Amino acid sequence: MIGVGGLLAFTAYWQDQSPSSQTPSASESDDASDETEVVQGSLVRLTAKKMAAAAIQIQTLQPTELIVTRTYPARFEYDQSLHVAINAPTDGILESIQVKPGDDVKSGQVIAVFRSPAIGQARNEWLRRLDEAELASNESDWKQTIRSGTLQLIERIEQRQAIEQIKAEMQDVTLGQYRGDLLMQYSQWLLADRLARSAGNIGQSGAVSGRVVQQRQASVDQAAALLAAAIESARFEVEQTARDATVRYQAAQRSVELAAQQVANLTGQMPQRSSDLNQPKTGSSFDETGDDETGDADGSDLSRLVLRSTIDGVVQERRFAPTERVTAGQPMFVIADTSRLWVRAGIRDDDVASIHVSPGDLVRLIPTSVPERALDATVHFMGRRLDPQTGTIPLVLTVPNDNEWFRPGQFARVSVPIQRIESALVVPESAVIDVDGSTSVFVRDGESFRAVGVQLGRTGRQGVQITEGLHAGDPVVTEGAFVLKSELLLEGEE
Template identity: 35%
Template sequence: MHKKLLYALGISALIVCVAFFLWPRPEHPSVESVDLASAEVDAENIAAAEIRTVKLSPPKIASAAIKVEAVKRRPLQPTCTLPGRLDYDQNRHVSIHSACEGILTDILVQPGNEVTRGQVVARISSPEVGQARSEVQSRLASLQLAVNEQKRNSEICSGVEELVALIRAGESPESLVTGLATETLGDYGRTLIEAYARKRSAIAIANGSREAADVGAIAGRIQTERERERQTADAALTSLMEQALFDVGQQCKQSTAAAEAAQREVDIALQRLNALLGPAAPVVTQASFSKVKKDTLSNVDLVSPIDGTVEERLLTATERVSIGVPIFTIADTSHLWAEADIRQSDWNAITVGLGQIVTITAPAIANTSFEGKVIVVGRRVNLATGAAPLVAQITSSDTRLRPGMFIRMTVPTAESRDVIAVPTKAVVVHENQTFVFVADSDAEFRRVDVATGEQQNEMTEITSGLQVGDQVVVEGVFKLKSEILLAGEEE
């Protein structure tokens, strides 16, 4: 039994071995055949990679609107961009308020209205202003009285001085009366002329009896009395003249001082009135005050101190106005401030100074940039934000610029340098490779791989791949890119 089993197993093993050697097997590829297939695949890839030139037919050239520019060296300023916001120019942004209490009677402008400097925007009725104007009127009346008194005393002083000079010159009393008939002398003219006449009479009497006294025709005692009367009359006249000159001089000085004091009272009253009217109102003077009508003594005109636009109205007519409470906000929005923050990490990199020009863009206004002149480079870091302010002034009539708008400010970080640069729209990126198209002819365009550097003002620095003078496509680039990709797919 065992022998039969062993015999069967041997036969089975023999059959398996024969089958193994006789069964047909697939042939292994040779090394030569593998290399050939691999070469065919690489050839296809190389062929696809070599499609770097696009030749367009005339219709395609017309539809693509291709435009080329010669490559040039251009100045490039390394920059960084800071976030910020627009704000009113603080020198052209004012709140209109009253310097006195009263009732708002008239509103003459509305938000959005353009106003000019000095234009009346509202009117207030203020009893306090009415009292101030009444005070000015009273002080002006007192000043007029004082001036009249000063004028009269000055005329009397001049007349007395002239009369004394004529008396000392020996003019006759009759000629004095005739010559000074039109002069203002007050009581001094009559008193002095009478004293002068007595003196002349005493002199004439004394001189007339002197010869008679010498020959004994009259007593010596009588002549002595007449000489004494002459001396008394002369002394009396001298005293009267000196007293008259002193009196009129003092009166003249006193009236001048009184007029000056009255003028100061008028000035003080006008200053108080102007303070109540506000700093933007036209200054009231003595000359202009006389033009005020009696029925408008309490009126106060609120005027705009600048040219601008009414940004906001905060009160309505008939409301009570308190001192310092804003009624309007007026701003000149053709001048705005762009306020950016310089973080401490950027401080050392930024090289900007007062008066330097920076570029400002606003995401809300596409494809538009504005120039700003730096007016503030903050020295103090804000503890809350950890940044220092950088403020540039924008002067623009573009009404799309609004206070509060988010902006980006581009500021220099290094010195300007000359580089090869092309318009950013000429640069194409595909599968992480940057390239441009160079025109070899009017209809043939070649892809050129390039390495790029910094970007500024829609220009891109080319660090390798192009030379000055190369004709780079700057319009129709997308069309050329599409053509070269389609050609690659067809291959």
């Protein structure tokens, strides 16, 4: 029989174990609401608090074009349109240098002074040929003037103008020796003709014998023949000498051009007269003799050559010090504007047919040293010749570099399109995870997330192709999949 004390003790125990005694406190309820609920095997549900912390992003799967890419090694280099290498034109000495690597320079700015005997000899030859051409030009002008005057004189003689009139009109005309020769023959003919006419008139009256009249007529014929011969000879000679002078002047001009070309081969520009030598020339790294600061402006120092920058840029390299000797062809300076660079990739011969790029297309560029600064580069051109040493064809891209992030010589990788797949289901690589050895993607299922096994296809610039396991319209987790996987694994262990 149970006593009263025992009954009271049993009643107290029963009250402690009743459902009302198991109601959790407020803090205990909050902790319970933060827990992850795992539904079934691969379905996970997060609380609102964990959803916010995981920053989960969801994207509705839609068919799209997938551009499949292949990655090639590449290297930054100078943009050839913004780069100039200044080489020694011939053997010589760097007399002085005005710049150092890192200096900003403007187009036309003096960077150094170069001295070379070969340049002096070439300039001296050009000046000599120039003087000869000037002499030939003067002679040609003189011969042409004589030709013109002589032809005018012949025309007047043939018109039988009075000799006094001819002398008056031709007084200031240059005729050379033909003035005396032709006028003398013309005067003799006029005299013979006058005497013959006079004798003829007198002969009709019988005062002069017929023999005298015949002699006078013979004298006229002889004078006319001599005059005609003189005219023919003069006309031929003035034409011939004028043509000969023109030919010699043209030959002298060609000699000047050849000598000038020799100077240009050494200095990079056609020579100018000394009055123009101190003017900087665009498009050439060399100036003829200098300016007020660095050289003689009168052109007397023929072996001296002023080197100027042809572009706005920065001095990248300086290979020599002042007073050093250099040989022909040695690079002395490199100047470049690095606000835009080229990136050169080598495409394997067997990949060329599959490359689908055109000038202006964008490809992904990933700098090897700073992959976080990946950016889009623009296709500039694709080469046509296979490099026999590397067995590749160059693909050249242009990339902006205003912030000077990149430098010529640095390495990079470029993702080049090799295939286009239409209507592909594509997810970001961040959406694909491994769940218990199965390649999976989390799909939203109501308030939960379900890990779905998938088959992967090609990888492209936009992401990874899904060939099996998903359908268009599925809400796919693109960010935060790793958090869902972690919660799934943790709850599974519990």
